[in-house]
Amino acid sequence: MTVAELDQPEAYLGVHRSLTGRAWRERAADPELVRRHQLSLGLSQPLARALASRGIGHDDGPDYLNPTLKALFPDPSGFTDMDRAAAILVDALERRRPAVVFADYDVDGASSAAQLVRWFRSQGHELSIYVPDRLTEGYGPSPAAFRRLKDEGAELVVTVDCGAAAHDALACAAEIGLEVVVIDHHLMRGDEIPPVAALVNPNRPDCRSGQGRLAAAGVTFVLLAALNREARRRGLFGDRPEPDLRQWLDLAAMGAICDVTQLVGFNRALAAQGLKVMSAWRNPGLKALLEVAKSQGPASVFHVGFVLGPRINAGGRIGRSDLGARLLSTDDPEEARALAEELDGLNASRKEVERQVTEAAIELIERQSNQADAPVLVVAADDWHPGVIGIVAGRLRERYRKPTIVIGVDRAANVGKGSGRSQPGVNLGRAVQAAYEEGLLLAGGGHAMAAGLSVRPDSIPELREFLCDRLAGEAEAASAADGLEIDAVVTTAGCDRGLWQDFQRLAPFGPGNPEPLFAAADVRIERPMALRGGHVRCTLVDRSGGKLKAVAWRVEDSDLGRRLLQEGGAIHVAGRLKPDDWQGREGVQFEIEDAADPRSV
Known part of the structure; x- marks a missing residue:
């Protein structure tokens, strides 16, 4: 046992190393x-x-058990430049200035853009939407895009979920007389504020709002409150009703959940109340997307994160980048249906591309000498689609429990585009920035848990060696600390609908509020079955004879999956309770996250 392992808390149920290589600990x-x-x-x-x-x-x-906007809504004026941004936008409304919303191509960008479009539409003014193409334009505003919008007649551009770090583009906008308001949430480098009419970002160095956890959709929702207040001050609601912002909480929740933000404080209220609004399915785009996905029921984090979100993102990943924003903005059910069907088809294609790249990456890792044992995985190949490399990096990080960078190489352009995902305790973004400063990258940056980069193909081996050397210490400590935090030990008989409903009072779950994790000790596996997609289904039986349906996702070719496919012999399992409403039974099933053999823990 290493020194780092000796410093860790006592193992829960005696599990020092599970079948996924983790220690189990009781949540303190x-x-x-x-x-x-x-x-x-x-x-x-x-x-x-x-x-x-x-x-x-x-x-x-x-407030945690019942998060409300009334108790947790921040003062819009507490955000630097918020009041100025509201004044500029209401001026544009009054003067009917040609204005464009410039959005990022993911769910957060789309849901932010849709909120602004819907607020202005409620006031009789239609905004245009511009979303850059991931492959040809890259992320965020560019001088070329701003010049194009200016030439097409735009007088004002509002960037959402992008723009705070686009210094060249914003400088260009100032030169050509294009007014820009930035609504963003990403970290900014240094203290320099770019030349811009207004920049609202809770993560800008001089913002004292304390709302740095918000996604762009949350910042935009606060902006809507500022717009209402400014328009009310000017008497603009005399001939039309003041918009009830609660109708757009579903869009704010989409951004908060899909951008994997910390669901605490005001952000938690946005997610909780937004899911309630979403459950009415009044947004034509969300309703159509739910129908084409053949899903139903009250909205949940699952719906947002695994049904709706991936389909909205599919347009930006491998299709037309503006599809998601258009879907969430439209009031036409027929247009919504057509867009939803297109996104659903793109998502199916995305999953197939992702599967192919993931399988190829695993084969490369397993084949390359010592790659799987390295502190950081850096895997690259020609023509891997840049729209899926981030997802694949996340899949590999889950499989190997270590920081992973996936690079798709474009030989014609002689450049590789990479995306990385990290483990808690390993600051991947800082290491990538250091690699850029060392001259190993054409571009690179990010934050602790995720990073992006561009690199010359012949520099990839040197980059791998640099990152492994730099992150070896952090990776070793993170590996020792890597563990499951268990909330409670349960019996199979005790895992019922009542227990699930009791713990649902902590929902919505996400970063900052992890879904409760339960452990069941000394259970037997009965009737194991491998399912399509690498999943494993089985029944858990404890010593008293109590039985519980269980499933483990994407584990068939892992140590965990191989053990679950064996009958006989007691094991400990850890996982989450999920509702099982098949054919109206209102039961529960156990979603297995990990397992350990009591004889070798």
Whole structure:
């Protein structure tokens, strides 16, 4: 056992190394805080403990369990340049200036653009939408794009989910007399604020809003409140009703969930209340997308993150980049249906491209000497589609439990485009920035958990060696700390609908509020079955004879999957409870995340 491993908390159920290579630990909680939550909020002990373990203090419990906009909505004026941005946009409304919303090509950009378009439409003014093409234009505004918009008659451009770091493009806009308002949330380098009419970003160095966790869709929703306030001050609601912003909470929730933001504070309220609004399925685009995906029911994080979000993103990944923004903005059910069907088809194609690249990347890793044992995986090949390399990097990170960079090489252009995903404790963005400063990259940057880069193909081996050397220490410590934090031990008989519903009071789940993880000790596997897609289904049986349906996703060719396909012999399992409503049964199933053999933990 290494020194780093000795510093870790005591293993839960004695599991120091599971079948996925992780230690299990009980999620830490202050016993006194647990008791106070039980008494003041009337919670069961396991639920009170889960609340305390998520860092929720005694006074914050009520708002956490019932997050409301009234209690958590920030003052728009607390955002630097928010009032100025609102004044510029209401001026544009009053003067009917030709204005364009310039959006990023992902869900956050699309849902941000749709909010602005819908607010202006409610006031009788239509905004145009421009989304750059991922392959030909790259991310964010460019001088060429701004010149094009200016030539086409635009007087004002509002960038959403991009623009804060586009110094060259913003300088160009200033030169050609194109007014720009930036609505963004990405980290900014240094203290320099680019020349722009207004820049609203809770992560700009001089913003004191304390809302740096928001996605762009959340920042845009606050902007809508500022627009209402400014328009009300000018008396613009005399001949038409003031827009009820709550109708667009579904769009704010889309951005918050799909951009994988921390679901705490105001952001948690946006997600929770937005899912309630979404459940009515009044947005024609979301309703059409749900129907073509053959899904149904009240909106959930699952719907947003795994049904709707990937389809909206598919346009920007391998299709037309503006499809998502158009879908979320339209009020025409027929147009919504056509766009939804196109996105659904693109998503099917995206999944096939992703599968091919993932399989090829795994084969390369396994074949290359010592690659799988390296502290950082850097895998590259010709013609891997740049629209899927980020997803593939995430898949490989899950499989190998280490930072991963996937690079698609364009030989004709002599450039490789890469995307990376990291493990907690390994700052991949900082290392990529260091590689850029060393001259190993054409471009590169990001944050701790994700990064992007451009590199000459012949520099890839040197880049791999640089990153492995630089991140070896962080990766070793992260590997030792890598573990599952368990909320409670349960029996198969105790895993029922009541337990699931009790813990649903902590929803919505996401970063900052992890979905509860349960462990079941000494269970047997019965009737294991390999499913299409590499999934494994089985039944868990404990010593008392209680039975529980279970499934594990994409594990068939892993140590975990191979063990689950074996009957006999007790094992410990860890996972999440999920509703099982097949044929109206209103039961639950256990979604297995990990397992451990008690004889070799």
